[in-house]
Amino acid sequence: MAEIRVMRKVLASNDALAASQLEQLDRNSVFGVNIMSGPGAGKTSLVERTIEALGSKYRVYVIEGDIQGSLDAERVAALGVPVTQINTQGACHLDGLMMSSVFPGIDFSQVDLLLIENVGNLVCPAEFTLPVHCNVTIISTPEGSDKPVKYPLMFTKSDIIVINKIDLLPHVDFDAEELSRAVRKLKPDIPVIRMSTKTGEGVDGWISWLEEKLTGRKEGQGRLS
Numbered sequence: 001m002a003e004i005r006v007m008r009k010v011l012a013s014n015d016a017l018a019a020s021q022l023e024q025l026d027r028n029s030v031f032g033v034n035i036m037s038g039p040g041a042g043k044t045s046l047v048e049r050t051i052e053a054l055g056s057k058y059r060v061y062v063i064e065g066d067i068q069g070s071l072d073a074e075r076v077a078a079l080g081v082p083v084t085q086i087n088t089q090g091a092c093h094l095d096g097l098m099m100s101s102v103f104p105g106i107d108f109s110q111v112d113l114l115l116i117e118n119v120g121n122l123v124c125p126a127e128f129t130l131p132v133h134c135n136v137t138i139i140s141t142p143e144g145s146d147k148p149v150k151y152p153l154m155f156t157k158s159d160i161i162v163i164n165k166i167d168l169l170p171h172v173d174f175d176a177e178e179l180s181r182a183v184r185k186l187k188p189d190i191p192v193i194r195m196s197t198k199t200g201e202g203v204d205g206w207i208s209w210l211e212e213k214l215t216g217r218k219e220g221q222g223r224l225s
């Protein structure tokens with residue numbers, strides 16, 4: 001069908017663009033992270049916690065993706081970290097073209113860690129490759145543990161799954177074991193970590209995972225998976 005062919009072409013040209021942008025990060029030894037989740041699962045909160053933990057050790061740069069507004073960018077800027085807000089004007093994901101509009105304005109020689117917060121959506125962000133070395137999916141406990149079965153691509157595309165809002169476990173129907181099993185059916189070796197960005201519980205697991213990737217990474221190594 002013509003429509004399917006067009007979509008494949010769009011995705012292929014996005015992949016090529018993202019690959020060349022990733023080379024730019026590699027030339028500057030920047031480690032890129034794409035953070036994805038449904039709306040409100042805790043992406044900006046994870047960015048904030050990451051900056052608090054690693055901001056004095058690594059030069060962090062943040063790209064915020066939202067349909068409109070700059071609320072998340074303001075939260076990041078309040079922590080003294082450089083940030084660029086992309087407004088997608090209705091699009092439900094970030095993509096390579098949008099990155100091309102902001103990359104020239106960023107001096108990557110002054111960056112160690114690039115955190116990209118994607119638009120809150122469990123579907124489209126997984127389809128559009130970004131110039132990063134790892135993809136993170138956050139699922140929060142009020143969303144339910146069936147999400148890997150219903151939205152498999154995002155989990156398959158990820159290198160680590162974060163279960164956030166574990167402080168709410170006594171109040172919601174969420175089975176962390178069921179979620180882990182469903183995720184591992186899609187991707188057997190993927191780490192699944194539990195945290196609350198609100199209380200700070202479990203955040204250290206994410207920080208050590210990320211720091212291990214950051215420090216262990218050699219220039220030009222490319223994506224984790």
Ligand SMILES: Nc1nc2c(ncn2[C@@H]2O[C@H](COP(=O)(O)OP(=O)(O)OP(=O)(O)O)[C@@H](O)[C@H]2O)c(=O)[nH]1
Binds near residue numbers: 040120
């Ligand atoms: N109880 C609880 N609330 C949390 C936790 N993490 C984030 N929140 C709250 O959840 C709401 C959304 O958090 P954000 O970090 O803004 O989520 P987001 O994924 O960036 O949201 P969008 O960018 O709008 O998609 C805020 O009110 C947070 O305070 C958590 O671990 N526990």
Ligand SMILES: [Mg+2]
Binds near residue numbers: 043044045072117
């Ligand atoms: Mg956000």
